[in-house]
Amino acid sequence: MTAILQAKPVVQALKEKIQEEVKGLKDKGITPTMGIIRVGQRPDDVYYENSIIKNCQSVGIEAKVYAVPETISMEEFVRLINQANRDSDIHGILIFRPFPAHLDEDIVKHLIDPEKDIDCMNPVNLEKVFEGETEGLVPCTPAAVIETLKYYGYPLQGANVAVIGRSLVVGKPLAMMFLKENSTVTICHSRTKNMPDITKQADIVVAAIGKAKAIDEKYFTEKSVVIDVGINDAGDGKICGDVDYEGVINKVAAITPVPGGVGTVTTTILLKHVLIACKKQTR
Structure with a gap:
């Protein structure tokens, strides 16, 4: 009989651990926060955003959404990413992809602060995995x-x-x-x-x-x-x-x-990464 490896109990166990650690941080006056950057109004992006916010709320993580029009210029987009990088209240940044054609992903992925890069978009974090560092912000x-x-x-x-x-x-x-x-x-x-x-x-x-x-x-x-x-x-x-x-x-x-x-487990890993990033930035 084949064992079916369902995500639900894996997610539940991860969330329980995250929830406990988030509570510990909040007791110290620190609220782990995810910054979500969404370009345009693609229905699948909006659906995914709502799902992530709901997941954040389930473990006590705050979510701040930066929703910008699809017509945003590359210059303005770079400014927005730098703003999120500098914001000490934002511990993890998630940027929805794909981008409109005029936004250069090759430039953007190098701009996101590696310490806030919860989706492992910056090549710096990928390099760390190949150097054997797998406890941080990995894919x-x-x-x-x-x-x-x-x-x-x-x-x-x-x-x-x-x-x-x-x-x-x-x-x-x-x-x-x-x-x-x-x-x-x-x-x-x-x-x-x-x-x-x-x-x-x-x-x-x-x-x-x-x-x-x-x-x-x-x-x-x-x-x-x-x-x-x-x-x-x-x-x-x-x-x-x-x-x-x-x-x-x-x-x-x-x-x-x-x-x-x-x-299904992958979305919960994003929450775990916000926690990892928050603890590193506030220790």
């Missing part, structure tokens, strides 16, 4: 993968791990984070030969390629622990992962569902 999705595995008690030290995908957003930083946990990691990608032979040897397989249901049962054994990072359009109005969930269920040891898996 949220890889952090959610590690949190999920630890919550459900899967030992990472000595584990053989196959990461399918080599993006700078998930695959590569996640591999570094597994190495920090003393796992043995193989990164697989579109040019990997005989990939199923590699993934079948792994204790843990992480799918992070961004292709709907591309990874099927031939990649796993009945002992595989499968972490599905993908969020894709299933073509029927629903979303699905990179793994063919229906095809592998009851043929692997454990699997994260989509939705209701890693993606």
Whole structure:
């Protein structure tokens, strides 16, 4: 029988710990605060913003929204980011993407203060992960993968791990984070030969390629622990992962569902990062 690694208990455990630490800071007169920068009125951005604010409120974190029109100039946008960087009451900054075409993300990502960069947008924070510093503001999705595995008690030290995908957003930083946990990691990608032979040897397989249901049962054994990072359009109005969930269920040891898996934990990691940033800035 396959164990379904639901996000809900992972999120609950994380939130309880965050809530306790936030209370401790508030007792000292410090209120952890997230600054959300949104450009325009994209419905999905507004929905995401409301969801994050609700999550912040659930653990006692304040949220301040900087909503600006889509027509904002690059000069004005830079000024806004610098304002948030300088504001000592803002401990973590989250900037919604994608940007309108006239706003240069390559410039923006270098402007955000690394100590407030809760979404790991600034390359400085990514570099720290590759230098072995994984306790700070790391990429949220890889952090959610590690949190999920630890919550459900899967030992990472000595584990053989196959990461399918080599993006700078998930695959590569996640591999570094597994190495920090003393796992043995193989990164697989579109040019990997005989990939199923590699993934079948792994204790843990992480799918992070961004292709709907591309990874099927031939990649796993009945002992595989499968972490599905993908969020894709299933073509029927629903979303699905990179793994063919229906095809592998009851043929692997454990699997994260989509939705209701890693993606759900990722939002809570943002809250944890606000707390980490706040404690560092106010100590």
